[in-house]
Amino acid sequence: MALEPPHSAEETKVLRRLLPGTKLENSYQWPFISLDQLDSSFSLQEYLQALIRKDRENVGALVALPPGQDDEVWQYEHLRQLCLELNHFVVQLETECNRETCPEMKAEEWLYLCAAHQAPQSVCMICPAQRYTYHSNMAKLVSCQCCAIDYIVHTLDGASTLLNSNRFFPSRISIPEPSLKHYQSIARRLYRIFAHAWFHHREVFESYENESFLYARFLHLSRQYKLVSQQLIIIPDGKLSSTTSRKVSAVSPVMVASPITETAPVSLANDTRASE
Amino acid sequence: MREREAAAAAATTSQGNFPKSNRNSAIFVGSNPQPANIITPPASTLSQSLSKTAAASAALLAAQGKTRSATPATASPTTPSAQHPLPPPPPTTSNSAGASEDDEMIDPLGAGDRREQGGADGPERALLQERERDADMEEAVPENVDEVAMMVSARKKWKQQQQQLQKQQMAQGKKERTAMEHQPRMWRTKFTLRSHLDTVRSVAFHSTEMVIISGSEDGTVKLWNLKSSLDRDGGVSKKAAHQDIEPNITYRGHSHMVTSVALSAEQGRAYSASLDSTIRVWRMPPEGRETYAAVDPSLNLASYVGHTDAIWDIRLFPLPGVSHLLASASADGTIKIWDTAAGSSPLKNSWSYTGVEGASMGGVRHIPTSLDFCPTDLKKLAVSYTNSIIKVFDVETGQVVTTFKGDETYDNTSATQINRIVAHTTMSLVISGHEDRHIRFFDLNSGSCTFSMQAHLDGVTSLDVDPSGLTLVSGGHDSSIRLWDISSSARTCVQEFTGHRRKGDEGVLSVRYHQSLPWMVSGGADGIVKVYQHGV
Ligand SMILES: [Zn+2]
Ligand SMILES: [Zn+2]
Numbered sequence: 001m002a003l004e005p006p007h008s009a010e011e012t013k014v015l016r017r018l019l020p021g022t023k024l025e026n027s028y029q030w031p032f033i034s035l036d037q038l039d040s041s042f043s044l045q046e047y048l049q050a051l052i053r054k055d056r057e058n059v060g061a062l063v064a065l066p067p068g069q070d071d072e073v074w075q076y077e078h079l080r081q082l083c084l085e086l087n088h089f090v091v092q093l094e095t096e097c098n099r100e101t102c103p104e105m106k107a108e109e110w111l112y113l114c115a116a117h118q119a120p121q122s123v124c125m126i127c128p129a130q131r132y133t134y135h136s137n138m139a140k141l142v143s144c145q146c147c148a149i150d151y152i153v154h155t156l157d158g159a160s161t162l163l164n165s166n167r168f169f170p171s172r173i174s175i176p177e178p179s180l181k182h183y184q185s186i187a188r189r190l191y192r193i194f195a196h197a198w199f200h201h202r203e204v205f206e207s208y209e210n211e212s213f214l215y216a217r218f219l220h221l222s223r224q225y226k227l228v229s230q231q232l233i234i235i236p237d238g239k240l241s242s243t244t245s246r247k248v249s250a251v252s253p254v255m256v257a258s259p260i261t262e263t264a265p266v267s268l269a270n271d272t273r274a275s276e
Numbered sequence: 277m278r279e280r281e282a283a284a285a286a287a288t289t290s291q292g293n294f295p296k297s298n299r300n301s302a303i304f305v306g307s308n309p310q311p312a313n314i315i316t317p318p319a320s321t322l323s324q325s326l327s328k329t330a331a332a333s334a335a336l337l338a339a340q341g342k343t344r345s346a347t348p349a350t351a352s353p354t355t356p357s358a359q360h361p362l363p364p365p366p367p368t369t370s371n372s373a374g375a376s377e378d379d380e381m382i383d384p385l386g387a388g389d390r391r392e393q394g395g396a397d398g399p400e401r402a403l404l405q406e407r408e409r410d411a412d413m414e415e416a417v418p419e420n421v422d423e424v425a426m427m428v429s430a431r432k433k434w435k436q437q438q439q440q441l442q443k444q445q446m447a448q449g450k451k452e453r454t455a456m457e458h459q460p461r462m463w464r465t466k467f468t469l470r471s472h473l474d475t476v477r478s479v480a481f482h483s484t485e486m487v488i489i490s491g492s493e494d495g496t497v498k499l500w501n502l503k504s505s506l507d508r509d510g511g512v513s514k515k516a517a518h519q520d521i522e523p524n525i526t527y528r529g530h531s532h533m534v535t536s537v538a539l540s541a542e543q544g545r546a547y548s549a550s551l552d553s554t555i556r557v558w559r560m561p562p563e564g565r566e567t568y569a570a571v572d573p574s575l576n577l578a579s580y581v582g583h584t585d586a587i588w589d590i591r592l593f594p595l596p597g598v599s600h601l602l603a604s605a606s607a608d609g610t611i612k613i614w615d616t617a618a619g620s621s622p623l624k625n626s627w628s629y630t631g632v633e634g635a636s637m638g639g640v641r642h643i644p645t646s647l648d649f650c651p652t653d654l655k656k657l658a659v660s661y662t663n664s665i666i667k668v669f670d671v672e673t674g675q676v677v678t679t680f681k682g683d684e685t686y687d688n689t690s691a692t693q694i695n696r697i698v699a700h701t702t703m704s705l706v707i708s709g710h711e712d713r714h715i716r717f718f719d720l721n722s723g724s725c726t727f728s729m730q731a732h733l734d735g736v737t738s739l740d741v742d743p744s745g746l747t748l749v750s751g752g753h754d755s756s757i758r759l760w761d762i763s764s765s766a767r768t769c770v771q772e773f774t775g776h777r778r779k780g781d782e783g784v785l786s787v788r789y790h791q792s793l794p795w796m797v798s799g800g801a802d803g804i805v806k807v808y809q810h811g812v
Contacts, residue, residue: 016780019690020588020645021662023607042779084473084494116568154568164470
């Protein structure tokens with residue numbers, strides 16, 4: 001059968017397409033394409049994902065702004081990609097982080113309250129002993145305070161919703177000025193996921209980090225674009241595995257610490273709802 | 277609660293079964309005065325995307341012609357589309373945009389003509405082309421996504437009537453009013469659901485409720501309950517039209533992308549398959565669960581382990597009252613049957629290309645790409661393979677019942693493989709969607725190909741048959757979703773619109789009908805889930 005294939009004109013071109021039946025080892029096996037050759041509406045996302053597949057360890061190269069690109073859009077794509085990969089991290093975390101092991105969202109001496117709810121959460125007056133469980137005497141189930149895994153999942157869900165919001169991010173070509181402020185609140189909250197894992201689930205953190213270099217990428221991105229204030233970074237730098245810190249060594253100078261505005265007196269970091 | 281059910285019931289009775297008369301009004305677009313739309317030349321935006329592929333299409337057609345005449349013995353007499361030389365371009369509206377565009381327009385729909393050549397009653401054909409709008413525009417005005425331009429290429433007499441009518445209306449200046457009164461029933465985008473962070477590879481409906489499940493390359497499965505976004509008439513509530521809709525729950529558990537999802541209303545469960553070679557079973561959350569409720573680990577019911585490579589398709593047995601079987605197709609070369617009602621060891625059966633008897637000799641050569649239970653003969657499971665062959669297996673025994681020669685254009689590469697098959701709901705038919713743009717119809721019993729057409733401008737990725745069995749929907753990497761009248765022998769394309777923007781070389785990846793309500797859902801490379809309603 002010497003039948004001419006349908007793509008005769010572009011026969012040599014490898015399609016960036018996963019056909020049903022593709023084996024895992026053959027998936028994404030298309031050649032690296034430079035950014036100027038990508039022409040879809042999602043070229044920057046494709047490019048970032050291709051970079052990650054090529055060498056995810058080289059976080060400096062991943063975070064570096066591609067020439068001629070808008071750095072706000074680049075940060076946006078990075079934040080989306082972080083949330084995407086954190087989905088997989090949460091799956092690992094859920095194996096040992098639950099309401100029993102971690103009734104509070106803590107990292108070191110910090111306690112974080114979930115921002116995903118209409119009213120800011122506070123310590124429950126009815127059931128101080130079980131403030132993270134449901135009230136049986138209320139008509140509507142109310143969660144007083146999110147335990148760590150709730151916080152983590154809500155943060156991730158909230159960030160995914162916000163980054164997909166038609167109102168705040170209607171385009172992937174340019175970001176409306178007022179929406180830029182969300183970058184910092186998203187990054188700050190995502191940081192706490194890493195922090196909780198590092199302080200309370202070190203093995204999970206390290207086994208994931210050794211494969212993904214996700215925290216290293218996150219840290220590099222945060223510093224480069226000043227997304228998370230240096231004072232809020234509580235995972236000690238030196239404690240990262242040697243490979244990771246080596247890659248982060250090209251970090252821009254540590255920025256001047258800003259006053260800690262969101263630390264409540266009792267060391268409660270409280271936030272308002274992400275989408276507000 | 278009761279109100280909602282009543283509303284849903286009302287919607288079912290008024291629209292649910294797509295009475296034939298209604299459908300005809302959609303097919304018979306031409307007889308409805310649509311002056312504004314008809315004048316529009318075959319969407320100029322389309323011509324751009326078309327021009328790229330037109331040359332390739334022509335080359336393919338030429339190649340097919342050559343091959344078939346060279347090897348007449350292999351050309352099946354049941355594929356009339358292959359038997360005739362290229363037909364003349366179909367008649368188009370008077371102010372059509374020129375010969376080159378006409379040529380381009382032939383391809384997707386020309387197959388019908390070729391078959392009907394010389395026939396007495398070649399039905400009117402209409403192609404409705406939704407203009408691909410600027411992405412930002414689309415997002416700003418979700419209500420108007422379906423600005424529709426229509427290309428009608430009907431028979432002469434009919435066309436003349438049309439033009440006459442048009443002139444009259446223009447003269448009388450009641451163009452708009454008439455158009456309003458005679459809007460054909462069409463599919464229109466009603467919800468654009470954003471939350472996934474990457475390509476949506478699979479979507480499915482609840483069998484009775486407006487509940488949707490979606491699986492994505494981002495590794496998550498999301499459940500969307502749209503009941504509260506509908507008003508009493510089953511339409512989109514005013515409130516829902518102006519806000520971002522969030523999924524009710526996001527299931528995390530897979531360690532790789534999700535390729536296929538299914539919902540069992542009776543079991544209150546969702547199923548998902550992944551490149552991580554597992555199938556996961558999820559309990560649907562209680563009604564009224566808030567998006568940011570506490571994490572409930574008990575929703576993660578089970579994980580079916582057994583496949584040793586990516587799973588690409590899963591399908592539930594269509595009659596949940598009879599059994600709760602789930603069939604899966606994996607890149608490890610096997611089909612596996614799982615009994616989802618079994619407490620432990622759900623794996624019931626497993627077989628490879630040659631069936632249970634063939635044993636696995638000499639490794640895996642042919643990999644299943646898609647599968648479907650046959651509603652007209654529930655003992656049968658149809659499976660498509662990377663070599664474009666379709667095999668029908670006995671669900672119970674795993675033995676090969678029939679082998680379909682679906683590989684008419686197979687060239688030993690994945691560029692001509694079958695991506696998706698679907699078994700017809702009421703007729704003994706299996707329909708296949710091919711990477712080389714073809715859709716083929718097979719008789720379930722004889723295994724012979726009864727019809728073949730080039731249906732898209734790029735690979736066909738998704739297929740579904742509506743509950744009445746009269747309409748087929750297809751989606752492709754060309755970004756388009758097309759509706760086909762399969763009740764007529766011509767398989768007319770009755771509507772076309774842009775479904776999803778492309779990421780990489782992928783476009784639309786999944787399209788499904790609701791089983792009892794006039795709704796349709798699609799997912800694609802843009803990471804978006806779109807929900808369409810059929811109506812005026
Ligand atoms: Zn924990
Ligand atoms: Zn929360």
